[in-house]
Amino acid sequence: MLNYNLGLDYAKEQDSIDHLSNYRNQFHIPKDKYGKDVIYLCGNSLGLQPKLTKTYINQELEDWKNLGVDGHFEAKNPWLDYNKLLIKNMAHVVGAKPIEVVVMNTLTTNLHLMMVSFYQPTKSRYKILIEKDAFPSDKYAVESQLRHHGYDDKESLILWEPRKNEALNRYEELEAILKNQGHEIALIMIGAINYYTGQYFDLKHITTLAHQYGCKVGFDCAHAAGNVQLNLHDSGVDFAVWCTYKYLNAGPGSLAGCFVHERHAYKKELNRFTGWWSHNKETRFKMRDNFDVIPGAEGWQLSNPPILSMAAIKASLELFNEVGIEKLTEKSKSLTGYFEFLVNKLNNNAIKIITPNNPNERGCQLSIQVKNANKSLHKKLTEASVVCDWREPDVIRCAPTPLYNSFTDVYFMVEKLKKLINE
The missing domain is CATH 3.40.640.10 (Type I PLP-dependent aspartate aminotransferase-like (Major domain))
Structure with a gap:
């Protein structure tokens, strides 16, 4: 189990030492209505487009x-x-x-x-x-x-x-x-x-x-x-x-x-x-x-x-x-573990991660179960420029994908989640 810390500085530090961080630049990241990159955590439904793709087609x-x-x-x-x-x-x-x-x-x-x-x-x-x-x-x-x-x-x-x-x-x-x-x-x-x-x-x-x-x-x-x-x-x-x-x-x-x-x-x-x-x-x-x-x-x-x-x-x-599935899964375990750490630190009974906490028994997806579920929390995340998905009856699925997601993506997603569940 890796040791993680709270705070934006820690997330930025992890991105700075991440050998795969530059691969994010090889993908088209969707923009929100203000022209800023969305936090895209939906690779479990549809992966983002590599910039190479247009050339190859x-x-x-x-x-x-x-x-x-x-x-x-x-x-x-x-x-x-x-x-x-x-x-x-x-x-x-x-x-x-x-x-x-x-x-x-x-x-x-x-x-x-x-x-x-x-x-x-x-x-x-x-x-x-x-x-x-x-x-x-x-x-x-x-x-x-x-x-x-x-x-x-x-x-x-x-x-x-x-x-x-x-x-x-x-x-x-x-x-x-x-x-x-x-x-x-x-x-x-x-x-x-x-x-x-x-x-x-x-x-x-x-x-x-x-x-x-x-x-x-x-x-x-x-x-x-x-x-x-x-x-x-x-x-x-x-x-x-x-x-x-x-x-x-x-x-x-x-x-x-x-x-x-x-x-x-x-x-x-x-x-x-x-x-x-x-x-x-x-x-x-x-x-x-x-x-x-x-x-x-x-x-x-x-x-x-x-x-x-x-x-x-x-x-x-x-x-x-070029990257190798071995390096991707290594980063995935670290990035998903950090996501899990931040969600657990919210200490909020309204949400619970139902995905196994053993990194060897999951990929990069975390399924967050919402107590007394309706789709409103997911809708608010979407309005806050977080792209994840909802699965009936009560789960928000989020997938920090190692090829194009960062530690700061995960940090800001959980900050937005914390704000919404505390409202």
């Missing part, structure tokens, strides 16, 4: 303008193999081997494609386990998969939930579920970081436990990719999916990422939905050859990718590659 627009279809082969970054420009850096961000990673589609689409392959129900093993307060799209997706296979989406869905009057999930409850029903569970699909509480689950522990009972395991890493060191390969998880518009700063609705563990890379017999972009690159354009799947995660692609979105991802990933 303009390059592809110019190549499209000047080359037309020939841009697939003759563009500065040939479109046909554009994915290759992303895979190595993306693999490092999520702790994977290049063969295990692909950038394609959007998150829930990828989740469905993964469940085609890794949710293979039988008469005796057909249930799916998720956390009770999973992100809604995950819940909707797994329920629809259950219905698609002819199962009741209530009886066949198992919910891992916190104990009464607690916010966080305990592994003891998961172990008890598996001990009692593990033989009936075909798939465990968990959000790597819970969107509401900010709890970061132990992927390796969950995967090892689940595999002991013969369950396949997948994780939705939307709130984790670019935020924590995921170590997907070492975790042994069968698959993972994530978006790129949150901590990966690739723009609204940008393409998503997908991980398939190396042990599945050459299993051509795995059931999957296919398209021509998952076909052998050497014979793809011969058009009439029988389907020959590409090994690894690329073998789950369907269609040729949208290059403009990939250009934005490329711009962001180059920043991640």
Whole structure:
């Protein structure tokens, strides 16, 4: 646990010794109505735009303008193999081997494609386990998969939930579920970081436990990719999916990422939905050859990718590659710890942090629960030029993102919060 101090001078001092502080200048920071930078703590919903992004997208627009279809082969970054420009850096961000990673589609689409392959129900093993307060799209997706296979989406869905009057999930409850029903569970699909509480689950522990009972395991890493060191390969998880518009700063609705563990890379017999972009690159354009799947995660692609979105991802990933996920998470722990320290020093019963206080069990998001909640406190923060978000029924989520947030950002946010709750 780091030792922190109160006061603006301390925050400024921490910024002065922060080796990553200059990266803030490589992002566009939104302005308030007075033309000053807002305090942007919403990277958990939409990351800010890197200044590089416009240049990278303009390059592809110019190549499209000047080359037309020939841009697939003759563009500065040939479109046909554009994915290759992303895979190595993306693999490092999520702790994977290049063969295990692909950038394609959007998150829930990828989740469905993964469940085609890794949710293979039988008469005796057909249930799916998720956390009770999973992100809604995950819940909707797994329920629809259950219905698609002819199962009741209530009886066949198992919910891992916190104990009464607690916010966080305990592994003891998961172990008890598996001990009692593990033989009936075909798939465990968990959000790597819970969107509401900010709890970061132990992927390796969950995967090892689940595999002991013969369950396949997948994780939705939307709130984790670019935020924590995921170590997907070492975790042994069968698959993972994530978006790129949150901590990966690739723009609204940008393409998503997908991980398939190396042990599945050459299993051509795995059931999957296919398209021509998952076909052998050497014979793809011969058009009439029988389907020959590409090994690894690329073998789950369907269609040729949208290059403009990939250009934005490329711009962001180059920043991640330059800094390194290790240094980012190191700063994140310090910055989030400072935020936690300041909020706790308010000693106000009206608010409570429900995110784990162990830095290894969270990313940079802190979820502040508001007593007798309504949205008024969040609205007042917004009017005070603090950009965070509200999640029903009673939580303000704030994410001091290490690439572009500072210690003084956090200091002034808590000062504004203190003023508002004391009014």
